[in-house]
Amino acid sequence: MKSPIIFAEGSYAKEDIEKLKKEKPSCQVIDVLTDQLAELFEVLHPNLDPISSDETYQAFISNKAGYEGGNWVYYPWSNQLVHMVNADDFFTLRTNRNQYLVTADEQQELQKYTVAILGLSVGSSIAHVLAHGAVVGEFILADKDNFSTSNMNRVQIKVSDVTKPKLDVLMQQLYEANPYAQITGYERGVDRSNIDDLFKKQKLIIIDEMDDFEMKVRVRMKAKKHGVPVVMLTSLGDNILVDIERYDLDKRLRPFNGLIDGVVGSILSGQQITEGDKKRYAVRIVGVEHVPTRALESVRDIGRQLVGRPQLFGSVTISGGIAAYIVRQIGLGINLDSGRYFFSMADLLKQPRLDLELNESRKRMIKMMNHKPPTGKKFHRLPYVNPSQFYLAASAQEKISHLLEYAILAPSTHNTQPWKIKIKDRSCQVYIDSSRQLPAADKLRRDMYISLGAFLHNLETAARSYGVFHKTELSDQEGNLIGEVYFKGLDKKTQGDYDEDSLKAIQTRSNYRGPFAPLAITDELRRRLSKLESNKLKIKLIEDRWSIEELANLTASGLKLAYKDPTFRKEISSWINPNSSRKRSGIPGYALRMPALTSQIIPRILKYKDIGEKLAKLNYQSFVGASGVVVVSASESNPKVWLSVGQASQEIFLALEKMGAVASIYVAAVEMGNLEKSVSKIIKLHANQKPQFLFCIGRPIWPKVYSPREQLRSKLIS
Ligand SMILES: Cc1cc2nc3c(=O)[nH]c(=O)nc-3n(C[C@H](O)[C@H](O)[C@H](O)COP(=O)(O)O)c2cc1C
Incomplete structure (x- = not known):
């Protein structure tokens, strides 16, 4: 940017100004010097009138006025040449009317x-x-x-x-x-x-x-x-x-x-901020209570209808x-x-604040903006997903990312989070991350696929909650792609309605490990379970104490078998983290109810020492107190079936969560040795069915704890 060219008095000759005029023939010359000097005289001699005190006035201007008195200022952008007083006199004139108010x-x-x-x-x-x-x-x-x-x-x-x-x-x-x-x-x-x-x-x-x-x-x-x-x-x-x-x-x-x-640190660490985040932070800084309803409604439309x-x-x-x-x-x-x-x-004018009147629209917007993470003793899942982000998202891609923030809260075996995602225009492809396989605990990859099924269900549920779910197509091809979830209406101007209960359930669910209080199992729950059944999938809810005890025994046996195997022990020890660890995958010690010190020691000693007996006993105690045991079975055993086992199970987990109930997953009895045959017998399964997944249900006694998740961006592939 150019500044004006100043010819200061005493440092230029008449010729310099003439030369400039010649170089800029169409330059407009404006001379305000005489008027300024008259005003300056008045300012400096407030008691004298320039006309009546002509002599003093003439003396005053004699060395200031004239061609070489005052400054010449040339403005290149407007091609104007202004003749005016010098900087000091100009300051005196300019600030004259500030006097007294500012000394x-x-x-x-x-x-x-x-x-x-x-x-x-x-x-x-x-x-x-x-x-x-x-x-x-x-x-x-x-x-x-x-x-x-x-x-x-x-x-x-x-x-x-x-x-x-x-x-x-x-x-x-x-x-x-x-x-x-x-x-x-x-x-x-x-x-x-x-x-x-x-x-x-x-x-x-x-x-x-x-x-x-x-x-x-x-x-x-x-x-x-x-x-x-x-x-x-x-x-x-x-x-x-x-x-x-x-x-x-x-x-x-x-x-x-x-x-x-809460967010200053992440911003300084270079964490990317989405457009939605920016709008949310902006509203948070201002305080939603101060924003007039009409302006609040505009927040959603910025980038869509409004430029700013x-x-x-x-x-x-x-x-x-x-x-x-x-x-x-x-x-x-x-x-x-x-x-x-x-x-x-x-x-200030003593009028009512109509701009803040609490109408329905304002209530809805405020609720959305003020959405806070549920508080728990430990809420280690970061970042917390705020539903308003969906409406504040500037693009379809950002909306899909938002839905994926829910998807990644799915349970997974050993918290391995074995998913990778590719976001496309109106869909996202879900891949299995083979590097996360557990060769000892999950040879068949069944648990991996069940985990991915839970992921798909979370994604579908989140999309349904905002009314944008279209369909899921599971892949028939060999390879890592397991399916694609399609969305609809991502460009639609939504009204800000969403299924809050489902979105909340996804976030507050966690795999419970601890003693149960009795849960009254309702016909409604039984109906929901049977509705999830299909030709391939059978869902049995075991409620009688004898069968539950038998299943608890089988689970204990399965655990003992698993821990006898040093390869299994070595593998699981690498997926259990001390409470202080910042790792976002694997099971933190606190999720297994370990005190800080124990959580440091256990992963180390697991490698050398078989603690199966002790664990089996602890698990048995929790298991037998369950109000019910759900066994999901299928007539076939293949990845597609396992995905649907995961989808159905996650649906049950979310339904339980909405009822204030919890689930504890125990796969040892369906995973180890020939124990699944005994499971089939206890639950009276048809000969062509095979148990695939098992979990206990009840009401929690201990506070829920949450395992961390890897950040979504580390799961995205381009
Ligand atoms: C397929 C599958 C198998 C699992 N098996 C067990 C298990 O045998 N014992 C157990 O304590 N947790 C089991 N889990 C629970 C996971 O450890 C848990 O989902 C994971 O650590 C994440 O924690 P969260 O569900 O509380 O978010 C299993 C989860 C899945 C999806």
Whole structure:
């Protein structure tokens, strides 16, 4: 960006100006010097009239006026040459009407300050007030975007400015108001490469009006380090929210006054933020309770119908005035605390706050935005899936990712999470991750496929909850692709309705390990189980105590058999993690109810010592207390059948979860040796059926614990 060319008095000759005029033949010459000097005389001699005190006046202007008196300022962008007073006289004139309201000493003190305005839509109003009001001495302006016509509802620009860089337009406007202005422009906006330059200034105040979420956080971290105050003004309809962070007074202050504490770390660690996340964080920073209903509804439509957040010129303009006041208070050391301040026009004019009236639409939006993770003693699953993300997602792909966040919460054998996913335009392909096979515990890969079936069911359920499930096609081919789930209506403008219970059940389900309280098994539950049966699949619910005890014995025997095998022990020891581990796959010790120290030792000693007897006893005790045992059987044993075993079982797990009941999976009796034959006998299975999966059901006595999950992005393949 070019600044004006200044020919300062004493440093140019008449010829220099003539030469310039010749080079720029169509240049418009504007001479305001005489009028300015007359005004200056009045300002400096308030008791004298220039006409009646002609002699004094002549003496005053004799060495100031004339061709070589005053400064010549050439504006290249408008081809104008202005003859005017020098910088000092101009300052005297410009600030004359600030007098008394701002004393000369205060004015001088404030001139030592630099205000950095980051983001030049709302920022441009602020810049105008600060520059025209001569509030501070220097400016840093940063924005990389260009003006579009839709900016005109809140920024004072000309039609001919549309498409031009915001920074250039604003700098021109400010230089036209004051050619001597001290302005540094960051044409790329603030980014990681120039953020440190920003903080080289001594007396700096930052006004953050950026959209870039990551930079908002980074600027605050630097401001904290350097002790620089940050002010953010957010116009919300006819209201203005003012956030003041006085890192100059307290370096321990939390960024955004603590409003997004949980996500600052992940943003700084470079974790990718989706468009949906950005909108959610933006609403979280502002506080959903402050956002007028009409503006809240717009959040969903940003990127679809609206180019950006709706804003009104009135409150944007007032933001400028408020910012100038705050800058003066900070600059002059007048007490102004960190915190949030709210300016509401309706409140100030003593009107009811209709914009916050709690109608149905507002209630729904607030509920969605405020959705919080269920609290449990340990909720180790990260990240927590917020249903609003689906509606805030900017693209079909982002919506599919959101659905997959639910899918990955499926149970899996040893928490191996053996899935890989390829997101396509309107579907996603699910692959088996063969590297996650457990050769000792799951030779046939049955448990792997059951896990993938549970994954598919979660994905289908999440999609159904938002009304976007189309179909699942299981693959007939050999290879790692196990199927493709298709979606519909991903582009539709949804109304924000979703099946909250199902989405919640997916997130709150976990595999229970512990003693049971009795669960009243209802006909409704029995009906649901039988509805899941097909030609191939049989689901038996065993409720009589004798059979449950027999099955508990078989499970104990299966466990003892498994632990006798050193290869099995070695394998399982590598899938059990100490409580303190940050590993996201495998079973954490706490999920097996181990205290911290035991969780450190067990994986190590398992390799050498057979603890099968002890484990069998513990498992037996829990098992016999179950209110029922579900055995899923099938007439065939192949991957497709196992997938449907997983789908049906996960459906049962979610149904139980909604009833406040839990399931404990025990596969030892169907997996080890010939025990499955005894299982068949106990549950009176038809000869052509084979037990494939087994779990106990009941009500939990101990609090539920949650095993971690690998991040979705590590599961995606391109
Ligand atoms: C096919 C399959 C077999 C499983 N077998 C057992 C088992 O024999 N014993 C057990 O305690 N958990 C078993 N689990 C539960 C997993 O360990 C559990 O799902 C996983 O650690 C994730 O924890 P979460 O379900 O609580 O989210 C099995 C899970 C699946 C899907």
